Amino acid sequence: DQQVKQNSPSLSVQEGRISILNCDYTNSMFDYFLWYKKYPAEGPTFLISISSIKDKNEDGRFTVFLNKSAKHLSLHIVPSQPGDSAVYFCAASVEYGNKLVFGAGTILRVKS
Amino acid sequence: SAVISQKPSRDICQRGTSLTIQCQVDSQVTMMFWYRQQPGQSLTLIATANQGSEATYESGFVIDKFPISRPNLTFSTLTVSNMSPEDSSIYLCSGRSSGAYEQYFGPGTRLTVT
Numbered sequence: 453d454q455q456v457k458q459n460s461p462s463l464s465v466q467e468g469r470i471s472i473l474n475c476d477y478t479n480s481m482f483d484y485f486l487w488y489k490k491y492p493a494e495g496p497t498f499l500i501s502i503s504s505i506k507d508k509n510e511d512g513r514f515t516v517f518l519n520k521s522a523k524h525l526s527l528h529i530v531p532s533q534p535g536d537s538a539v540y541f542c543a544a545s546v547e548y549g550n551k552l553v554f555g556a557g558t559i560l561r562v563k564s
Numbered sequence: 565s566a567v568i569s570q571k572p573s574r575d576i577c578q579r580g581t582s583l584t585i586q587c588q589v590d591s592q593v594t595m596m597f598w599y600r601q602q603p604g605q606s607l608t609l610i611a612t613a614n615q616g617s618e619a620t621y622e623s624g625f626v627i628d629k630f631p632i633s634r635p636n637l638t639f640s641t642l643t644v645s646n647m648s649p650e651d652s653s654i655y656l657c658s659g660r661s662s663g664a665y666e667q668y669f670g671p672g673t674r675l676t677v678t
Contacts, residue, residue, distance in 0.1 A: 484665050495656055495669035496607070498565065503665075541606065549665035550595060551622075554606040 455479045456544050458555035467564045471529040475542030475555055478523065482544040486552070487516060487527045490539045499540075500527070532562045566593050566659045568670035576676045577647055584643045585673045587657030591638060595660040597667065598632060598642045602653045610655075613640040647677045 457476045465471045483504045488496035502509040502516045509516050515528045529536055542555040567590045577583050589596060596613040611619040611632055619632035634640040644651050654674050658667040
């Protein structure tokens with residue numbers, strides 16, 4: 453039972469353009485959502501998060517949008533940079549930060 | 565953000581043996597967790613490491629196979645027991661600080677079982 457789904461295995465974007473990574477979930481009890489970035493041979497790095505009571509959170513080039521009715525969230529990166537090339541994981545929690553459930557990840561490639 | 569270290573960074577082990585992975589976090593962390601990332605898969609929570617008491621395991625994971633200790637607030641170990649090739653994975657430790665919702669991850673331990 454895959455509660456958090458990232459349906460796009462990979463995404464390729466030109467440097468300077470917007471990257472949009474998508475995530476869908478099935479469990480309406482999730483109360484907190486997070487995005488992580490992972491480089492090979494490293495642990496995931498926390499990027500940005502959003503509480504279920506909000507619909508948008510912004511931090512520099514990164515913005516996360518949450519659509520609770522559609523059970524969908526997205527991560528926007530503007531402008532995209534070659535250093536953003538990594539695997540991006542969507543994660544969700546039912547205990548405000550505990551017991552994270554991860555999606556399968558999306559490989560982002562930013563071309564210069 | 566919390567600083568989390570793990571050792572060893574990688575190991576190659578024989579079938580039937582056990583390996584203990586250590587995780588050290590800085591003093592901001594109150595909650596500690598262990599995850600597994602099997603080849604080509606996402607991260608899966610193994611258990612929550614509770615200070616001074618038995619860990620809380622997720623469905624599909626048992627204490628006999630993955631004994632976990634957390635003798636104090638900043639240190640935890642995960643043992644992978646009686647290993648088989650199916651245990652070949654990256655094992656990651658994470659921590660969460662009181663009042664914060666995000667978890668911070670260590671660099672991971674890449675385990676190969678032959």
